[in-house]
Amino acid sequence: MQGFYFWAWRKGLRSKPFLQDRCKVSRTHVKNRFKNRFKIVVSKPNKLFMNIRIGNGYDLHRLVSDRRLILGGVEIPYEKGLLGHSDADVLTHAIMDAMLGALALGDIGHYFPPSDPQWAGADSIMLLQQVQGLIGAQGWRVNNLDAMVIAEAPKLKPHIKAMRDRLSQAMNLSIDCVSVKATTNEGMDAIGQKEAIAVHAVVLLVQ
Numbered sequence: 001m002q003g004f005y006f007w008a009w010r011k012g013l014r015s016k017p018f019l020q021d022r023c024k025v026s027r028t029h030v031k032n033r034f035k036n037r038f039k040i041v042v043s044k045p046n047k048l049f050m051n052i053r054i055g056n057g058y059d060l061h062r063l064v065s066d067r068r069l070i071l072g073g074v075e076i077p078y079e080k081g082l083l084g085h086s087d088a089d090v091l092t093h094a095i096m097d098a099m100l101g102a103l104a105l106g107d108i109g110h111y112f113p114p115s116d117p118q119w120a121g122a123d124s125i126m127l128l129q130q131v132q133g134l135i136g137a138q139g140w141r142v143n144n145l146d147a148m149v150i151a152e153a154p155k156l157k158p159h160i161k162a163m164r165d166r167l168s169q170a171m172n173l174s175i176d177c178v179s180v181k182a183t184t185n186e187g188m189d190a191i192g193q194k195e196a197i198a199v200h201a202v203v204l205l206v207q
């Protein structure tokens, strides 16, 4: 005779009703412990998904001669480049607009107007880091981003990894949180005629 039953025997509390009552209490205690554990498990996902914001960005620049083609901070060899006041990095611009849009902070034209000479030829990666500082000051950070570059030419597949590397380093993100994809416009409209490159981007922010 051991444990509780030995203690009950020593105290003379050996009646059947008492033991049954103790057993009921014991079972209730076990049930409560199970419920508490279940509550902890349930509360974890709620906490994870509490503060998130999503934003989308779009940009398009014309392809012209005598300009460098820069996408995601990477210079891509091509006979034409994108026209713009800054370095015209259409990919980085779309990502910035998505980040600002997630917090309803307006668009990049508001922060870096093309009429301001200080942004002439500006490195868009530097502007991206400024936007990251802006959202960081409000307690937000980028969780991941997904961008789709629409370009008929040049072929971007060999440069995708370099663009993801450059953006992930600039934003201090793991490379698997930075997705850059490319497609064509099947020869349709200005993009299909190799006169422009456009980008759609989606960014998820977390707090």
Ligand code: MG
Residues within 6 Å of the ligand: 059, 060, 061, 084, 088, 089, 090, 093
């Ligand atoms: Mg732009």
